[in-house]
Structure formats: C-alpha cells, structure tokens
Amino acid sequence: MPSERQITIFDTTLRDGEQSPGASMNIAEKMEVAQALVDLGVDIIEAGFPIASPGDFEAVRTISQNIRGAVICGLARSSDADIDRAWEALQYAERARIHVFLATSAIHREFKLKMDKDEIIRRAVNSVRRAVGYCPDVEFSPEDASRTEVDFLCRVVEAAIDAGATTVNIPDTVGYGTPAHIGNVIRTLRERVPNIDRAVISIHCHNDLGLAVANSLAAVENGAGQIECTINGIGERAGNCALEEVVMALRTRHDHYGCTTRIVTPRLVPTSRLVANITGIQVQRNKAIVGRNAFAHEAGIHQDGMLKERRTYEIMKPEDVGLAKTDLVLGKHSGRAALSDRAVALGYHLSAEQLQTVFDEFKRLADKKKEVYDADIAALIEQEIREAPETWVIAGYRLIAEMGQVPTVTLSLKRGDEEATEQVTLGDGPFDALFHAVERITGVEVVCRDFNVHSVTVGKDALAEVTVEVAHEGQIYRGRGVSTDSVQASVQAFLSAINHVAAHLERSVKPPAPQVGSKA
Numbered sequence: 110m111p112s113e114r115q116i117t118i119f120d121t122t123l124r125d126g127e128q129s130p131g132a133s134m135n136i137a138e139k140m141e142v143a144q145a146l147v148d149l150g151v152d153i154i155e156a157g158f159p160i161a162s163p164g165d166f167e168a169v170r171t172i173s174q175n176i177r178g179a180v181i182c183g184l185a186r187s188s189d190a191d192i193d194r195a196w197e198a199l200q201y202a203e204r205a206r207i208h209v210f211l212a213t214s215a216i217h218r219e220f221k222l223k224m225d226k227d228e229i230i231r232r233a234v235n236s237v238r239r240a241v242g243y244c245p246d247v248e249f250s251p252e253d254a255s256r257t258e259v260d261f262l263c264r265v266v267e268a269a270i271d272a273g274a275t276t277v278n279i280p281d282t283v284g285y286g287t288p289a290h291i292g293n294v295i296r297t298l299r300e301r302v303p304n305i306d307r308a309v310i311s312i313h314c315h316n317d318l319g320l321a322v323a324n325s326l327a328a329v330e331n332g333a334g335q336i337e338c339t340i341n342g343i344g345e346r347a348g349n350c351a352l353e354e355v356v357m358a359l360r361t362r363h364d365h366y367g368c369t370t371r372i373v374t375p376r377l378v379p380t381s382r383l384v385a386n387i388t389g390i391q392v393q394r395n396k397a398i399v400g401r402n403a404f405a406h407e408a409g410i411h412q413d414g415m416l417k418e419r420r421t422y423e424i425m426k427p428e429d430v431g432l433a434k435t436d437l438v439l440g441k442h443s444g445r446a447a448l449s450d451r452a453v454a455l456g457y458h459l460s461a462e463q464l465q466t467v468f469d470e471f472k473r474l475a476d477k478k479k480e481v482y483d484a485d486i487a488a489l490i491e492q493e494i495r496e497a498p499e500t501w502v503i504a505g506y507r508l509i510a511e512m513g514q515v516p517t518v519t520l521s522l523k524r525g526d527e528e529a530t531e532q533v534t535l536g537d538g539p540f541d542a543l544f545h546a547v548e549r550i551t552g553v554e555v556v557c558r559d560f561n562v563h564s565v566t567v568g569k570d571a572l573a574e575v576t577v578e579v580a581h582e583g584q585i586y587r588g589r590g591v592s593t594d595s596v597q598a599s600v601q602a603f604l605s606a607i608n609h610v611a612a613h614l615e616r617s618v619k620p621p622a623p624q625v626g627s628k629a
C-alpha cells in the first residue's frame with residue numbers, strides 16, 4: 110500500500126441519518142446541511158432515496174440543482190423504476206452518483222427477496238448497467254454484506270465491477286461486524302476479486318455494537334478507500350459511523366494509518382451543532398470530538414499538567430475541531446455585518462431576507478439580554494430557517510395558573526390572515542392546558558412523548574430552548590421553540606411540531622414505493 114492515501118468521505122447524514130426516528134428534515138433544512146457538508150469538505154453527499162417519497166425526490170433534486178462542490182448521490186434499489194427515478198432527481202448535479210443496492214446475504218435472499226444466487230448476480234449486473242447508462246459514477250452495495258458468504262460476496266463484487274460499478278460498498282447493515290472480521294472481508298476482496306483495482310472499496314458501518322468507527326478504520330487499514338458516515342453518527346437504531354470521529358482518528362493517528370481526507374476539521378463542531386439543532390437530536394456530553402465535555406479537563410491533576418504543557422493530557426487541539434476558545438459576544442450595538450459574520454462562522458448561509466429577519470430578532474433579544482452568545486444566535490437562526498411557510502404562529506396568550514387549581518388559557522394563533530382564539534380550562538398544568546388549546550385551534554391531535562426545557566447559554570436572562578417530540582399516526586415529529594419567555598418557547602415548540610404534522614398531512618400523497626424498509 111502506498112504510504113499516503115486520500116480517503117474519500119461519503120456523507121449519508123441526509124439519507125441514512127435522516128432515517129433515524131424523528132430526524133426527518135424539510136427541504137430548507139436539508140439544503141442547509143448540504144451546504145454545511147460542502148464547507149466541511151466531504152467528497153460525496155448522499156442526498157436521499159428519490160423513489161422513497163415525493164419529499165425525498167424533491168430534496169435530491171433541489172440539492173442537485175443548487176449545491177456545488179461535492180458529488181451528489183441518490184440511492185436506488187436494484188430496479189429500473191428506482192434507478193430511473195434517482196437519475197431524474199440527480200441529472201442536474203455538477204457531478205452525480207447513482208448508488209444501487211441489493212441484499213446478498215442468505216437470510217435476505219431467502220426471506221426478503223426470494224431469489225437464488227444467480228438471480229441476485231443477474232439483477233445486480235442489470236441494475237449497474239442501467240445506472241451506468243445514465244452516469245459514469247456508479248456505486249453498488251451488496252446489502253448485509255458482512256453476513257454474506259464471502260465466496261458469494263466476491264462473485265457479486267466482481268460482477269458489479271465488470272458491469273461498470275466504480276465504487277463497491279460493503280455495508281455492515283445490521284452492525285454485526287467486528288474490526289477483525291470487517292478487516293478480513295476487505296482484505297479477502299482485495300486478494301480474491303480479480304478486477305478489484307478498477308473500483309474503490311467503500312465501507313458502511315452501523316453502530317449496534319458500538320464498533321462502527323473501529324470497523325471503518327479496520328476497513329481502511331485493509332485497503333478501503335471510502336468511508337460512509339454521518340454527522341454525529343446519527344442513523345437508524347444505534348446510528349452510523351460518526352464522521353467526526355473517524356476523520357479525527359485518521360488525522361490524529363496519521364502515524365499509523367498514513368491516510369488523509371479533504372475534511373476541513375475546524376468545521377466539525379459547527380457542522381455537528383447545525384445537525385443537532387436541525388434534527389433535535391442532541392449530542393451526549395461525553396461524545397468523542399464534538400461532545401460538550403470532549404475537551405473539558407476537570408480533574409485538578411490534569412489541569413495542573415495542562416497548564417504546564419497541553420500535550421500531557423490532550424491528543425487533539427480544541428481549535429482543530431472548531432471548538433472556539435472564546436464565544437464572541439455580541440450586544441445591542443452590534444451591527445448587521447457582525448451578525449452576518451457570526452452566522453457564517455457558525456455554518457449558516459442566510460439569504461438577505463433571512464438575515465434581516467434574524468437581525469430584527471437579534472435586536473429584540475439584545476434589548477432583553479445584555480450579552481448575546483453564539484448559541485443564542487444559532488437558536489435564532491434555527492428558528493428562522495425551520496419555519497415552513499403557511500403555518501400557525503402565536504398571536505398571543507393569557508395564562509391563569511395557581512397551585513392546586515385547573516389552569517385557564519386563552520390562546521390566539523394566526524395562519525396567514527386567519528386568526529383563531531380558544532379558551533380552555535383544563536389540563537394537569539399550564540403547559541398541558543396550552544397544548545390542548547393548540548390542538549383545538551389547529552385540529553391536529555398528537556401524543557406528547559417528550560418535553561424538554563433547557564437554557565441555551567448562561568445567566569437568568571438566558572434564552573430558553575424547548576424541544577418537544579410528538580407522535581401522530583405512528584410518526585414522530587419534533588418541534589423547537591426559543592424565547593427568553595419559557596412559556597412562549599414551549600408553545601412555539603409544540604406548535605412547530607404540530608406544523609410539521611400539518612405539513613405532512615398536506616403532502617400526504619401516498620409514496621409509490623411500498624417496502625422501502627431496510628436499506629443498506
């Protein structure tokens with residue numbers, strides 16, 4: 110192996126990541142993430158699964174039309190309709206990739222596909238050929254590869270490369286692999302597949318055993334040239350290989366791996382925060398690289414060592430992953446240019462119109478609160494970009510609450526020119542009463558599954574950030590509200606979840622593809 114290889118980073122936050130429960134994003138949010146991924150320096154963005162739903166199709170098409178600087182990839186099952194639909198969305202991309210997958214393990218062949226080995230090979234070859242007819246960059250994934258008999262895996266991979274696949278991806282779909290096992294699979298492919306040098310070997314690991322990053326690194330050690338991963342490791346079940354972890358492992362242990370990536374590592378923390386804010390899936394404090402405590406040295410003995418020489422306890426510098434040493438504080442005298450600068454530094458790309466709205470909100474906030482921190486600004490921007498048009502907004506509320514008494518709430522909501530007011534006297538507390546009032550006005554009833562209030566920054570005047578998770582007809586929706594008034598933030602959060610439900614109900618032209626369940 111040459112001593113210095115560049116590993117291709119294939120990000121699937123918008124496809125595999127978005128599949129994790131409650132992580133669904135609207136098109137505007139996906140565009141924000143896609144742009145942030147380009148800034149981060151990922152090579153390939155898997156933008157979605159076009160045939161899965163009209164929303165997925167729109168997202169892939171919009172990203173293909175507007176995002177430049179990375180290859181845009183769309184997922185397709187091994188069927189003509191899927192591949193055609195994928196290309197329909199991808200055709201506008203500066204550089205496009207079609208990613209075709211087909212399950213190859215015995216259990217999938219027998220129970221899911223009901224196909225024998227020869228049929229699988231035929232199907233794979235036909236699909237890859239069809240995709241190659243559209244674009245030269247084609248990736249093929251034998252789904253559940255890690256549980257596929259290795260002889261058969263070699264046959265499938267060889268046939269796919271012969272048919273024109275330029276990348277062969279090895280998914281550990283169920284998170285079953287261990288480092289030695291995955292490393293062995295990759296090495297075997299390199300040794301036994303005669304045409305393997307005509308394609309890049311890719312690795313796609315799930316984290317069911319907490320081994321996704323370790324398995325991906327083992328694959329790289331054995332010759333894989335592409336890693337599929339997601340920001341914060343989000344994804345189905347226990348998630349996918351975390352981009353920030355695998356990239357920093359390669360960088361920090363360059364002495365061992367001898368590999369580089371194109372990732373601009375100081376963008377890691379801003380991108381992580383963006384994805385956490387957009388999906389509502391917060392990162393645990395002790396999460397490697399991007400967790401709040403990842404660089405906190407609390408133990409006295411460590412602090413003493415740190416003061417004398419940082420390297421005594423630190424293998425990476427916080428600034429290398431984009432953890433700013435000091436929050437730049439803005440105040441009421443800060444201008445639009447300063448705000449715009451901070452927005453860019455935080456990873457956002459606002460239109461002039463959005464910047465104006467955020468600036469107005471910022472001025473209002475700066476009046477109430479002396480110091481405005483990065484997290485406050487991020488919260489305001491999220492609020493702005495998350496709002497879908499034509500949704501309910503709060504016009505006003507009045508709340509009478511007393512310990513031991515049933516609360517009374519008068520709530521007014523507006524949608525366009527329409528305004529509605531409800532008064533309710535019920536509920537277990539003021540929030541419950543407010544949520545009932547929202548349901549009555551909007552006509553959308555949900556089950557509240559999670560309700561979280563926390564302060565965005567420090568101090569008594571800090572912004573309250575409220576996140577709620579609601580269930581509606583088996584689907585999970587999240588909402589988020591931010592205000593210095595925690596009651597208002599709560600109503601906003603609940604309302605934004607309801608708005609997502611309403612938007613979904615409006616869009617609910619039933620998707621064409623039925624069994625889209627398991628995917629690479």
Ligand SMILES: [Zn+2]
Nearest residue numbers: 125282628629
């Ligand atoms: Zn996956």
